[in-house]
Amino acid sequence: MRRTADSPEAGPPVSPWWQDAVFYQVYVRSFADSDGDGVGDLEGIRSRLGYLELLGVDALWLTPFFRSPMADHGYDVADPRDVDPLFGDLAAFDRLVADTHNHGMKITIDLVPNHTSDQHPWFQDALRAGPGSRERERYHFRDGLGPDGSTPPNNWTSVFGGPAWTRVRDGQWYLHLFAPQQPDLNWEHSDVRADLVQTLRFWLDRGVDGFRIDVAHGMAKPAGLPDMDPAAVAVMAGSQPPDFIDMRFDNDEVHDIHRLIRKVLDGYPGTMAVGEIWVDQEDRFAAYVRPDELHLGFNFKLVEAEFDADSVRRAIDRSLAAVESTGSPATWTLSNHDVVRHVTRYGGGELGTRRARAMALVELALPGTTYIYNGEELGLPNVDLPDWALQDPTWERSGHTQRGRDGCRVPLPWEGEIPSYGFSRAGAAWLPMPPQWGTLTVEKQLEDPESMLSLYRHALEIRKTAQGFGGDELEWYGAPPGCFAFRRKGGGLICALNTSAASVPLPPGEILLSSGPMDGNQLPPETSVWLV
Structure with missing residues (x-):
């Protein structure tokens, strides 16, 4: 077992516990339902902690379980310091924290500081108080343009489609970069900052080990809220070309907020924060993980990469370069609750599965922190x-032109042959589960040494126990077109990937693990391998 910065053993710390941890993202609604209402909950998670320990992950990240009207499945928070009855209560959360720690894992939770629910008491107070009130100053209320104020204050669009402004009865407009039910907070207001500190301390005092900061590149807004370039208005944050400046996000003042968060966390040794940072340029990304800001930052380059050796290598190089001067480890992920699952992105069916297996070994071979999305x-x-x-909400906001993210959020199949596959006692889950998932259940895959689940378990065990995973740098080998191979400098592990159409010679070394069958002493297409 590695000794970490908060371990009790004598001697200097080796590294913070998150330095090379494997986190498991629990989409709470879709993980396990304990009460038979078809929706996952905290007790459901607690009932499956043995599975997560068996899988071999080091820490959990829970998506929002706070009080919410669920307009955006919990990311519209009405009370950030309480549990929504849909998911349980504070006592259930306390039990989950204690049991997670007893299973040898850390637990981190989502933090949603960019906006609140429109049902939050502050927003309801703002509606009642009217224009010019202190209550409205906690949000971004503005008069509209034109003689009658009927035009939105600027041309910003919502990430979910449509304008980023909604008009209220007295004629003013309020800003929401996401759904209308998610009004953006004004981070220049002292109440907003004080409330965040209270929320951080509330959960830290209950034993959480850290936070995932939602929209960590948001929050701060440019002075005067000027128009965006009409020719470059983006529908989704992060989808714009690299040279496009999206003034809705990544404003310099956001770093003061992250310094505030870090100051609180520094008072709770062994805790951490990771930011959701959709920022393309390496120097802009690096600013978020400076020593007095976030401990980790989600870099989505692997998510955006095609299944192509050159594309994946560029994503790896850029991700490492973004943190090279910061002291923060790189962070890797292939899927999450906001993007198409990578089995599907890589082609679906048997092809997508082979490629997903190959990329799992690439990701887990890289130096730094890895995030696995439940079900991958x-x-x-x-x-x-x-x-x-x-x-x-994207489905309605886009006028039924974008289907949204529900397809990657379908609940997990645990056992049995028919939906809901042990996810719930209910006959149906909150999203319908496919009738063909009987072959993908945890129960079936635990019995199959060649399954995806067995591959992940084996890879995580090797990652924890083998000596080759040391060092923070990579050394690239020469490789045929459509292939790459790298070695962990300081450790010695070699990882090779073949995305070409033909088998290629293996690098020298003893095979530790492969994502699929070998072709004699050659690496087949759509396959990766670990060697020492």
């Missing part, structure tokens, strides 16, 4: 849901 260890694909089942 089962090889779950995106689900093509019927229109009637769609709940993501």
Whole structure:
């Protein structure tokens, strides 16, 4: 077992516990349902902690479980210091924290500081108080343009589609970069900052080990809220070309907020924060993980990379370069609750599964911190849901032109042959589960040494126990077109990936693990391998 910065053993610390941890993202609604209402909950998670320990992960990240009207499945928070009854209560959360720690894992939770729910008491107070009030100053209320104020204050768009402004009865407009039910907070207001500190301390005092900061590149807004370039208005944050300046996000003043968060965390040794940072340029990204800001930053380059050796290598090089001067480890992920699952992105079916297996070994071979999204260890694909089942606000906000993110959020299959596969006692889950998932259940895959789940378990065990995973730098080998191989400098592990159409010679070394069958002493297409 590695000794970490908060371990009790004598001697100098080796590294913080998160330095090379494998986190498991629990999408709370979709993990496990304990009470039979078809929606996952905190007791459901607690009932499956043995599975997560068996899988071999080091820490959990829970998506929002706070009081919420659920307009955006919990990311519209009405009370950030309480549990929504849909998921349990504070006593259930305390039990989950204690049991997670007893299973040898850390627990981190989402923090949503960019906006609140429109049902939050502050926003309801703002509606009642009217224009010019202190209550409205906690948000971004503005008069509209034109003779009658009927035009929004600027041309900003919502990430979920449509304008980023909604008009209230007295004629003013309020800003929401996401759904209208998610009004953006004004971070220049002292109440907003004080409330965040209170929220951080509330959960830290209950034993959480850290936070994932939602929209960590948001919060701060440019003075005067000027118009965006009309020719470059983006629908989704992060989708714009690299040379496009999206003034909705990544404003310099956001770093003062992260310094505030870090100051609180420094008072709780052994705790950490990771930011959701959709920022393309390496120097802009690096600013978020300076020594007095976030401990980690989500870099989404691997998510954006095609299944192509050159594309993946560029993503790796850029991700490492972004943190090279900061002292922060790189952070890797292939999927999350906001993007198409990578089995589907890589082509779906058997092809997508082979490629997903290959990329799992690439990701887990890299230096730094890894985030696994629940269900990827089962090889779950995106689900093509019927229109009637769609709940993501993007579906309505886009006028039914974008199907949203529900397809990657379908609940996990645990056991049995028919939906809901042990996810719930209910006959149906909150999103419909495909009838063909009986072969993908945890139960089936635990019995199959060749399954995706067995591959993940084996890879995580090797990652923890083998000596080759040391060092923070990579050395690249020469490789045929469509392939790459790198070695962990300081450790010695070699990882090779073949995305070409033909088998290629293996680098020298003894095979530790491969994502699929070998072709004699050659690496087949759509396959990766670890060697020492």
